[in-house]
């Protein structure tokens with residue numbers, strides 16, 4: 152242990168270079184862990200978003216695209232499916248329930264989704280959890296809206312507040328349905344999924360605010376229907392964006408999928424959420440790997456920096472090594488001294504890196520949560536992180552062998568009379 | 572070790588040493604015997620192999636031919652780590668300069684040998700503890716001031732550094748102290764004082780002292796003076812004048 156104490160004293164003596172090296176290692180470790188965290192949390196968060204749904208049905212197109220707009224509210228649909236086709240499909244004997252989704256409008260950047268009460272009954276996320284209300288309840292009235300937790304929290308809405316929905320999904324709305332405001336009827340509990348960022352209205356409500364619109368343009372001011380008048384109109388939707396399907400048994404999945412995909416009247420696509428997620432991963436895999444590669448390179452740079460610092464120090468420290476030899480240190484102990492110095496640096500770097508990681512997670516978490524709906528859980532490092540850190544330590548150990556071996560050779564060759 | 576007390580501290584027989592295979596030998600010493608408690612002064616010009624000899628005596632270098640026996644232990648056949656242990660337990664070293672570990676304070680420098688050698692730690696403990704022994708030695712060498720103990724070597728004069736190094740070499744009462752031109756960085760006045768302190772310490776404990784210098788003026792208080800040229804038959808490359816002594 153005398154050697155370890157010596158190593159620490161020696162590092163303290165060279166604290167400026169030691170600190171710089173430590174931070175270089177710290178940053179590289181923090182980056183590596185952050186990238187890993189982002190990767191795993193994104194995956195977990197995506198996988199967490201939907202469960203219990205057997206099929207997602209939308210207009211024919213890419214399956215990943217369908218998954219993204221229907222479940223994650225990312226991007227938009229190019230086509231809708233007609234109400235008649237939806238009615239037709241949902242009567243299939245093996246289908247237990249469906250949840251219709253109608254997207255396209257927004258409120259201050261948050262998506263507005265039309266659906267029906269089956270949504271609150273059948274939608275499941277995470278481990279088969281259903282939606283819970285923080286306050287109020289499902290929409291009853293035509294102009295009721297149910298807010299996701301994030302929306303209510305961020306925008307400070309409470310039950311009874313009035314909300315105006317904007318046409319389209321842009322951040323800055325030019326056209327607003329300001330003639331038909333909605334009343335907050337319920338606020339959902341936090342789910343850690345895109346539900347938190349969604350405003351839910353009834354399909355009828357969605358139809359009501361568009362009933363007198365034609366091709367995306369509102370009627371001229373004088374000819375608009377009032378909220379009172381609109382209640383007299385037939386508000387059966389003309390179309391929906393997509394719908395989620397629950398079957399009476401998993402075994403029916405492919406049968407129903409074939410039925411939808413082969414539907415004659417309208418081109419439609421039914422996907423298995425798990426399969427589409429898998430496809431999404433393989434799409435994201437390239438980007439993930441690139442990120443991982445870069446952070447791996449940063450770690451390598453950190454280690455090379457450490458190596459350079461240790462090697463540069465060796466020449467100045469030949470005398471020190473000779474003195475240690477003269478008081479009885481064995482070459483093996485000189486070797487150990489250098490190894491423990493490098494390892495101490497690496498360990499301190501890991502600690503610094505973890506510090507940086509958690510600090511930045513703390514700062515970044517709210518932003519990521521509200522922007523992307525991904526909850527970066529600030530949890531203690533798991534097995535995966537520990538494995539990565541051990542890998543890093545192993546690499547540091549390997550690197551430390553180089554200066555240690557040099558010092559070992561020098562201390563033998565120099566004897567007790569070190570040359571400059 | 573009682574059986575070997577009769578044996579000399581250092582015994583060299585037919586020693587030959589070359590730095591590289593094929594190179595001319597630096598040392599070729601038929602015989603050198605240093606008795607226990609003897610204080611020996613080795614004199615020689617630069618490059619005549621004094622430091623090389625000390626490295627061999629201290630078991631840092633391994634003799635190519637012949638035998639070096641330290642306190643009854645033949646070094647040539649001794650395994651590497653045993654030689655290191657032997658040195659740690661029984662030998663104190665003082666160098667010409669740059670003697671101290673820069674990142675340890677004075678007291679830690681002095682007590683360093685007892686960190687590497689259990690034998691020396693025990694002997695120091697027998698005299699009242701490692702730290703106490705370190706302070707006692709420092710006091711004997713005129714560095715008893717308490718403010719001195721916590722200082723860094725860089726905050727000492729060269730003469731003070733040499734005395735700290737001497738205290739370290741004497742720490743835990745090693746049987747043999749080897750000093751390689753420890754006074755060459757000191758002025759004449761301090762040389763004398765330093766030498767006197769070192770010699771009196773060695774006399775108190777019956778320590779064998781092998782002291783190397785090319786400064787003949789220092790040789791007077793020693794028991795015995797040996798000229799490199801007299802014991803070494805090898806003509807070192809850099810040695811001026813006739814190489815073949817004796």
Ligand SMILES: Nc1ncnc2c1ncn2[C@@H]1O[C@H](COP(=O)(O)OP(=O)(O)OP(=O)(O)O)[C@@H](O)[C@H]1O
Pocket residue numbers: 564565568590597615616617618619620621622623624785807808809
């Ligand atoms: N590590 C080494 N490798 C090769 N040759 C060496 C090495 N060390 C010393 N020598 C050679 O061995 C010879 C003796 O060197 P040594 O250091 O023992 O001399 P010295 O008597 O101590 O000289 P000085 O009084 O200058 O210290 C010299 O010719 C030197 O060049």
Ligand SMILES: [Mg+2]
Pocket residue numbers: 621622623751
């Ligand atoms: Mg020399």
